[in-house]
Amino acid sequence: MRVRFAPSPTGHLHIGGARTAIFNWLFARHNNGVFLVRVEDTDVERSKQEYVDSILESLKWLHLTPDEPLTFQLSRIEEHKQLINQLLEKGLVYPCFCEPKDVEDRLKDFKKGIAEKYDGTCRDKSYTPKDLKKPHAIRFKLPEREKISFKDLIRGTVTFDIDQLDDFVILRRDGVPTYNFCVVVDDIFMKISHVIRGEDHISNTPKQLLIYDALGAEPPIFAHLPLILGSSGGKLSKRDAAVSVVEYKNQGFLPEALFNYLVRLGWAHGDQEVFSKQEMIDFFSLDKVGKKGAIFDTKKLLWLNGIYIRNLKFNEFAKAAAEAINDKLKKLTAVWKEDMLGQLFELYKERATTMCELVDNMISFAHAPEHLDVGLIKKWVSPQTKTLLFEFVKGMDEMEEHTHENLIALARHICELSGVKLVALAQPLRLALTGSTHSPGVFELMEVLGCEESKKRVKQLVGGL
Numbered sequence: 001m002r003v004r005f006a007p008s009p010t011g012h013l014h015i016g017g018a019r020t021a022i023f024n025w026l027f028a029r030h031n032n033g034v035f036l037v038r039v040e041d042t043d044v045e046r047s048k049q050e051y052v053d054s055i056l057e058s059l060k061w062l063h064l065t066p067d068e069p070l071t072f073q074l075s076r077i078e079e080h081k082q083l084i085n086q087l088l089e090k091g092l093v094y095p096c097f098c099e100p101k102d103v104e105d106r107l108k109d110f111k112k113g114i115a116e117k118y119d120g121t122c123r124d125k126s127y128t129p130k131d132l133k134k135p136h137a138i139r140f141k142l143p144e145r146e147k148i149s150f151k152d153l154i155r156g157t158v159t160f161d162i163d164q165l166d167d168f169v170i171l172r173r174d175g176v177p178t179y180n181f182c183v184v185v186d187d188i189f190m191k192i193s194h195v196i197r198g199e200d201h202i203s204n205t206p207k208q209l210l211i212y213d214a215l216g217a218e219p220p221i222f223a224h225l226p227l228i229l230g231s232s233g234g235k236l237s238k239r240d241a242a243v244s245v246v247e248y249k250n251q252g253f254l255p256e257a258l259f260n261y262l263v264r265l266g267w268a269h270g271d272q273e274v275f276s277k278q279e280m281i282d283f284f285s286l287d288k289v290g291k292k293g294a295i296f297d298t299k300k301l302l303w304l305n306g307i308y309i310r311n312l313k314f315n316e317f318a319k320a321a322a323e324a325i326n327d328k329l330k331k332l333t334a335v336w337k338e339d340m341l342g343q344l345f346e347l348y349k350e351r352a353t354t355m356c357e358l359v360d361n362m363i364s365f366a367h368a369p370e371h372l373d374v375g376l377i378k379k380w381v382s383p384q385t386k387t388l389l390f391e392f393v394k395g396m397d398e399m400e401e402h403t404h405e406n407l408i409a410l411a412r413h414i415c416e417l418s419g420v421k422l423v424a425l426a427q428p429l430r431l432a433l434t435g436s437t438h439s440p441g442v443f444e445l446m447e448v449l450g451c452e453e454s455k456k457r458v459k460q461l462v463g464g465l
């Protein structure tokens with residue numbers, strides 16, 4: 001089995017494209033097949049090298065490396081043209097000498113009426129080799145058939161009426177073969193057995209099947225994946241969520257988490273949400289892909305990313321952060337010593353949903369909070385708080401080793417003597433240390449921060465009360 005992912009370099013890798021690539025990759029791995037990548041760069045005006053680089057970078061980040069060298073569609077354009085000449089000799093395609101403007105005008109007329117179709121002006125016109133020197137396009141001659149069907153691995157049998165099509169162009173007047181023709185020729189050339197792609201390609205399939213027929217080639221097996229939808233139920237757009245893989249990378253998502261999330265988007269294995277790579281390979285099959293569009297859920301992606309972050313060891317985190325958010329990582333390593341960083345990471349990773357959030361929180365913990373939230377002070381500071389904090393600082397002075405066990409024992413003791421719950425001291429301490437009431441365990445943080453800096457921050461809060 002041989003499959004391919006075929007992105008057009010007219011933008012960054014879209015989240016839907018990434019899912020298509022992942023499904024192809026899993027299908028290949030599950031079946032001991034071959035996964036290939038072909039860059040469809042025949043849209044010369046819109047294709048850009050920066051997007052080729054960006055797409056390949058995103059695929060690499062997701063560990064979707066092709067099993068054979070990359071291919072570029074444009075590099076085979078001469079072979080495409082030769083095949084078109086062969087079809088011309090067989091009379092399966094014909095030159096169209098209509099001026100583009102004339103065709104447009106006729107299309108406008110058609111718009112008023114039924115479908116946008118070429119009217120077949122040049123279909124049965126005879127032409128000489130000399131005529132072929134004049135500017136012309138090449139059109140595909142639709143055969144005398146009523147219907148065209150294929151079996152889709154996800155959608156079952158799909159049938160199109162042939163009168164939905166017209167004699168479509170396969171070679172433009174500028175000498176560049178069109179998308180549908182190139183796709184078919186390259187899939188034949190690359191011996192692709194299964195074409196797994198987005199549902200937005202389904203309307204291309206009848207044209208492509210006709211081209212396979214004309215070339216005397218066996219078509220591959222098709223599987224059209226349902227679209228990824230936004231929360232409104234329409235196609236996922238920038239208003240719903242970030243749409244390119246590179247944005248998720250920059251926001252501090254882990255490639256393994258995004259991979260896992262995208263696999264579950266439209267595919268299921270019971271209720272399981274978290275999968276190892278090997279499990280995904282073992283369990284993956286196209287018949288478990290849903291027919292309906294899958295709604296993109298940022299909250300679930302954040303939840304899953306948090307799970308993957310918690311599973312990281314510090315060196316793995318540092319490696320992932322260096323690849324995705326190196327500027328932030330540099331700031332982080334500038335404010336904390338290495339041994340402290342490792343300890344802080346263990347504390348902070350428990351609550352983080354993205355690497356950016358994690359790093360930002362760790363960076364901000366390096367400095368005493370500057371402005372305390374008045375609302376939080378009102379909520380957590382009572383007339384008694386000052387006394388509790390004083391007692392706590394005094395206890396710290398008398399303490400030999402400032403371990404979190406000793407610190408929490410001290411806090412418990414003070415609270416018991418004053419007849420208050422631990423939270424009455426712990427939350428003001430947290431506020432003093434971090435400026436927030438949401439943070440990792442405050443006594444663990446104090447242990448890492450050290451006695452002097454901790455006391456300094458507590459005194460700063462007391463001074464402000």
Ligand SMILES: [Zn+2]
Nearest residue numbers: 096097098122
């Ligand atoms: Zn014509």
